[in-house]
Structures are given as C-alpha cells and as structure tokens.
Amino acid sequence: MxxxxxxxxxxxxxxxxxxxxxxxxxxxxxxxxxxxxxxxxxxxxxxxxxxxxxxxxxxxxxxxxxxxxxxxxxxxxxxxxxxxxxxxxxxxxxxxxxxxxxxxxxxxxxxxxxxxxxxxxxxxxxxxxxxxxxxxxxxLPCAAVTAWHALVSEGRIRAGETVLVQGTGGVSLFALQIARAAGARVIVTSSSDEKLERARALGAANGINYRRNPDWSSLVVEMTDGRGVDHIIEVGGPESFEQSLKAAARRGQINVIGYLGGSEGMINPLDIFRKQVDVRGIPVGSRESFEAMNRAIEAVDLKxxxxxxxxxxxxxxxxxxxxxxxxxxxxxxxx
Missing domain, CATH: 3.90.180.10 (Medium-chain alcohol dehydrogenases, catalytic domain)
Incomplete structure (x- = not known):
C-alpha cells in the first residue's frame, strides 16, 4: 500500500x-x-x-x-x-x-x-x-466532536441560549450548526464580511467583523440587550480571551479550543470571578460524545x-x- x-x-x-x-x-x-x-x-x-x-x-x-x-x-x-x-x-x-x-x-x-x-x-x-x-x-473526528463536546456533552446547551463562535473554521462552523439544531441563537465573529454572510446563510443571527470592531465584545453585549452570551467557542487564545470574558453572561461558559492568535498573553482571574464564568479546555471528546453526535447528525440531517x-x-x-x-x-x- x-x-x-x-x-x-x-x-x-x-x-x-x-x-x-x-x-x-x-x-x-x-x-x-x-x-x-x-x-x-x-x-x-x-x-x-x-x-x-x-x-x-x-x-x-x-x-x-x-x-x-x-x-x-x-x-x-x-x-x-x-x-x-x-x-x-x-x-x-x-x-x-x-x-x-x-x-x-x-x-x-x-x-x-x-x-x-x-x-x-x-x-x-x-x-x-x-x-x-x-x-x-x-x-467529523476532531472538529465536529470538539464542537459537540463543548456545547452538548459539557455545556448542556438549551434552546433559547446564545452562542458566540469565533471565526469560520471547522470547529466554529460545526458549533454554529449544532447550536442552531439545539434551538440556540448564534453570533459569529470574522475578519471577512463575505464569510459572515455565508455564516448567516447557515443560520447565524448576527455577524461581527472584528477587524473593523476591535472592541467586539461591546457589540455582543449590545446584541444581547446587555446580558452577554451563554456559550463561547474560544479559538483565538489569550489575545481574544479578554474580549470573550467581557462578552460572556453571568455564569456563562467559555470553551477554550485553540490559540490561533498566539499562546502568549495576560488574563486577569478577577474577571472570571466577577461573572462566575465557567472556563474549560476542550480536548476534542470521547467516543461516547462522537456516537451521540452522530445520532443527532442523522436525526437532523446535518451536513x-x-x-x-x-x-x-x-x-x-x-x-x-x-x-x-x-x-x-x-x-x-x-x-
């Protein structure tokens, strides 16, 4: 071979x-x-x-x-x-x-x-x-399972909640699709207006160009009537984590997936304390998560x-x- x-x-x-x-x-x-x-x-x-x-x-x-x-x-x-x-x-x-x-x-x-x-x-x-x-x-094995494990296996996502996904890579788009299938609202950030439009076509309610809006967390809070978001798919690393904390609702969840923006930076733990945010790393997921996700993929015909x-x-x-x-x-x- x-x-x-x-x-x-x-x-x-x-x-x-x-x-x-x-x-x-x-x-x-x-x-x-x-x-x-x-x-x-x-x-x-x-x-x-x-x-x-x-x-x-x-x-x-x-x-x-x-x-x-x-x-x-x-x-x-x-x-x-x-x-x-x-x-x-x-x-x-x-x-x-x-x-x-x-x-x-x-x-x-x-x-x-x-x-x-x-x-x-x-x-x-x-x-x-x-x-x-x-x-x-x-x-499916890495990107889709990561998104499922973050939002469903760990996050216990519910209909009516709001999810913020960063970017339009594999994990983020699977998270968008899974969140929409669960009845959640999705906000997407990207540096490309074209990609934001394509994300809206997949069901995203709102899109934010973070290049034009470097303080994008303020827009997220505004879009959620001051509440913030319940789940965040954090792929940027320390550079975007500060913004994610500001965008999170009280008792919100931040799922740390990657570090596309770099691995160096400062995080103030008091910001986590003030909102009582749950922060977790998502190392893909188990076979149990994979099999549960596959059943959902068939049930809703997710592509x-x-x-x-x-x-x-x-x-x-x-x-x-x-x-x-x-x-x-x-x-x-x-x-």
Whole structure:
C-alpha cells in the first residue's frame, strides 16, 4: 500500500512510501481509507510548531473515514463492509478526560490516516453517519466532536441560549450548526464580511467583523440587550480571551479550543470571578460524545461545510491552502 510519511518537519518532509498492508490483530479492524480531513493540529505537527514533541517518522492526519476490509479475532463491534470513522482518542471511550490516554492520539503519537489502509482498535472507531458521504464523514473526528463536546456533552446547551463562535473554521462552523439544531441563537465573529454572510446563510443571527470592531465584545453585549452570551467557542487564545470574558453572561461558559492568535498573553482571574464564568479546555471528546453526535447528525440531517477537496496525494498543496486561512469550512483529502 501507499502511505505518506512525515520524516522530518516541514512540507519537504512529507514523502510517499510503499508499505505492506497491515494485518489486524485481536480486537482490531483494517480499513481501506476513503477520505481524510485537515485540522490545525496536523499543520502544526508538520511544520514543527506543535506544543508537544511528536516522534517521527509519522503517518499524519487524525481525521478519516474508511470501509472495514478485514477484522481480527474477537471483534464484536464491526464486520467487513461497515463504514467507520476513527476516533481521535483511541482509548477514551467515555467519562471524564481523566480516562483519556495521551499516548493514544491518532495522527501523533499514533500513526494517522494518510495511507491507503489503516488498522484501528475496534474500540477506537464509530459507525459513520448514514446520511453523509465519505468526504463529509471524514471531517467529523476532531472538529465536529470538539464542537459537540463543548456545547452538548459539557455545556448542556438549551434552546433559547446564545452562542458566540469565533471565526469560520471547522470547529466554529460545526458549533454554529449544532447550536442552531439545539434551538440556540448564534453570533459569529470574522475578519471577512463575505464569510459572515455565508455564516448567516447557515443560520447565524448576527455577524461581527472584528477587524473593523476591535472592541467586539461591546457589540455582543449590545446584541444581547446587555446580558452577554451563554456559550463561547474560544479559538483565538489569550489575545481574544479578554474580549470573550467581557462578552460572556453571568455564569456563562467559555470553551477554550485553540490559540490561533498566539499562546502568549495576560488574563486577569478577577474577571472570571466577577461573572462566575465557567472556563474549560476542550480536548476534542470521547467516543461516547462522537456516537451521540452522530445520532443527532442523522436525526437532523446535518451536513458538514466543505471548503475544498484535494486528491490525497496533494497533501502539501492542501496544507498550504489551509495555512493561508482562506477556507470556509473543512479541507478534505479524497482517496
């Protein structure tokens, strides 16, 4: 089989390699990969900027969907012919984050899915939603599960609440769609008026251009009649966190997802105290969250937003497109 291997950091470190098709052992399944999708974490690992050292060589990319083509002994959850998505945390079945094992993350330290075939632990896979294509289903394991885990598994979102999502990347757009499906109102921030219009077409009630409105939290408070928002999808890092605190309602929730604006900055804990805001990190989510989300995806026929699809061999071109930040939604690699 063919696989793309990251042998050293940098795009030049991505090389094709011919490997033997792996054989599933006890309680493992072999899938023929149909599609994978990019996440910011994948880009950081390739560029050597990820906050945790990842041992190379590595088959990159955490997300993916495939068809089961062989099973090991004692496999009970799947059969040949099933269509499955890999979980990001291969050994976080359910419960709190204490149950997740850091050394079992797909796409680093464990090999990812940028290969024609891959072996998965049967406990580290879920059935792909029946209403989604392979290209759509490939986008779910990281971005969609992160949004679901933040708003539903942890956030217990309710109809009538207000959600603020920052930007129009994968997690933010999934959060918009999940929030709307739950009956919540959504406010979106972006530096692009065009992307704000596209977010409104997906159901966002309001959009704020943060370049023109650097004090965007004041507008959020105004849009909510002085109350603030109940849930925030925080992807900017310390630079935007201060604004998020100002935009939050009393007892609001801030879900820290990423740090696109940088990892350095100052946060005054008194601001958290004054509003009694709940602040939590969201490290994707468990298989339990993934399966619950998939049931909801089928029930409401939610369709992931796809920005662009590349042949899987063009991973460097896809990553450069992704790094430029012009995408609206997910970037997918098709086999």
């Amino acid at each position: 063919k696989a793309i291997i990251l042998k050293q950091t940098g795009f030049d470190g991505l090389t094709f390699e011919e490997r033997a098709i792996p054989q599933p052992r006890r309680q493992e399944i072999l899938i023929q990969v149909k599609a994978t999708a990019l996440n910011y974490r994948d880009l950081e690992i390739v560029e050597g900027r990820y906050h945790t050292a990842i041992k190379l060589p590595l088959v990159p990319l955490s997300d993916g969907v495939g068809e089961v083509v062989a099973i090991g002994e004692d496999v009970t959850r799947f059969k040949v012919g099933d269509r499955v998505c890999a979980t990001f945390w291969q050994r976080w079945i359910g419960g709190s984050f204490r149950m997740a094992e850091p050394s079992y993350q797909r796409g680093g330290p464990l090999d990812g899915l940028l290969s024609e075939y891959a072996v998965l632990d049967e406990q580290g896979a879920v059935f792909a939603p029946r209403n989604l294509t392979d290209i759509e289903a490939a986008t 992931p937003v796809i920005s662009r699809v590349f042949p899987w061999a063009d991973v460097e071109k896809a990553m450069r497109f992704f790094a430029a930040g012009s995408n609206f939604g997910k970037v997918v690699l098709q086999f």
